[in-house]
Amino acid sequence: MREVSSPLAIYGKRGNAELTVAVDEAAERLGLHTGLALAQARAMHPALEAIAEDAEADAGLLEKIADWCLRYTPLVALDAPDGLTLDIGGCAHLYGGEHQLVADLGARIAQAGFTYDIAIAGTIGAARAAAHFGAPGSYTGGEERALLAPLPLSALRLPADTVAALARVGLKRVGDIVDLPRSPLTARFGGELLRQLDRALGYEHEPLNPRLPVAPYVAEQRFAEPIAREEDVLTILTRLAGRLQFALERRGDGARRLELTLFRTDGEVRRIAAGTSRPLRDPAQIRALFVERLAALADAFDPGFGFDMARLSVLVAEPSPPEQIGIGGGKDAAEVDRQVDQLADRLSARLGSRRVRRLIAQDSHIPEIAAACVPAQAALAAADAGWPAFRRFRAEAELAPRPLRLLQRPEPIEAVAEVPDGPPLRFRWRRALHEVIAAEGPERIEGAWWSEHGGPARDYFRVEDKSGLRFWLFRSGLYRDLMRKDLAQGAAAPTWFLHGTFA
DSSP states (O other): OOOTTSOEEEEEEETTEEEEEEEOHHHHHTTOOTTOBHHHHHHHOTTOEEEEOOHHHHHHHHHHHHHHHTTTOSOEEEETTTEEEEOOTTTGGGGTSHHHHHHHHHHHHHHTTOOOOOOBOSSHHHHHHHHHHSOOSBOOTTOHHHHHTTSBGGGGOOOHHHHHHHHHTTOOBTHHHHTSOHHHHHHHHOHHHHHHHHHHHTSSOOOOOOSSOOOSEEEEEEEEEEEOOHHHHHHHHHHHHHHHHHHHHHHTEEEEEEEEEEEETTSOEEEEEEEEEEEEOOHHHHHHHHHHHHHHHGGGOOOTTOEEEEEEEEEEEEEOOOOOOOOSSSOOHHHHHHHHHHHHHHHHHHHOTTTSEEEEEOSOOSGGGSEEEEETTOOOSSTTOSHHHHHHHHHHHTOOOOOSSEEEEEEEEEEEESSTTSOEEEEEETTEEEEEEEEEEEEEEOOOTTSTTOOSOEEEEEEEETTSOEEEEEEESOHHHHHTSOGGGTOOOOEEEEEEEOO
């Protein structure tokens, strides 16, 4: 086990050399610093303990800390390899001010065992420069020039070769270039120098690119005492959904995808997402979705020592105009469709959205492509698509009953018919002989000659054998067409296929 007082350095390969990329306080007191060759550092202090860096693990840790910082603001950006940028505008008052927010953030980071530097400033560049090169603290807007002037030019996030070129002409501090003529600087050192300077001083806006999209609707609650029971989580969820309901109603929107974020006291973050088939804002229905999601998670939902904050976000919202309420006693088609959608939502929450699918009508009568199987909660292109559209498609097309599930591809069978164009009397499928006692048809479907699904016409029959099994068969090709052709020229006789079975 490593002694606490022994110096520690993290090293990594930079080019062909192994350099120190981080040192602890004990190593700093001995005069070691980052960028030093590992061999030189060990020669200076043989007792130095050196550990190879793990960039992938460091990046993963930074992502976890960024997730945890979402408790303060949804606008969190990564400043790799060791920094985060938070936009706390409009959020500080929730903690009693900037100083209280920094105190709470610092206490939690220190409790997790990390050292840190926090700086607040009016621009991203000034805040980063103060945290990395200056004195961490809170700087009000307008103090950027005084803050940056004594700092090295590397604080402006300039390339190393640009900093070296500036140093060769005696320009080492930010204050050295602030009042210099801009045209000669741009001509000699490029436009990036003044661009970063203007951003740090606030002369040019620098956008913050958050690592996660910002939800249009958010409701959150903090707890004086951590909660751990599932019943308490669902109670808070219902309360937050009630808050979102009013905001959604004011703008005429409904939620299509929601996410419940639970912040554990130890810094871990739990995210639970649920989707809907149609825009939704009823708290009771939202609760029902997350009941299924929590049941599906089971052991993966680990509260640890409890959650001290919960946030419910609407990740995707769509217009949801008011609906006319029927006055009849029975259930109309719209109410049935809503119940089917609710069933699809609950099944998708429990089993996964990709395991629950629905059929969407396509612009074709060819059975293989007449309907597409998509996730039940998928956003549909047409505004009136869904269950009503599929029923209307079948009604308007006057389609005969078809099996709900077809074979992956039609399978050839041997069939005997009483007349050439009539239904089969018997057929053999997968080595089993079936005697037909009833048949209905034909339903003729012409091939689409302009597409890859072209081919001869098909005559479909619904047949039932002696054991009560029902099949959907078709004959590919017509005997009348065969009579018009010369068999010597390679004309093929019609063939029979089985395309599906009825339940």
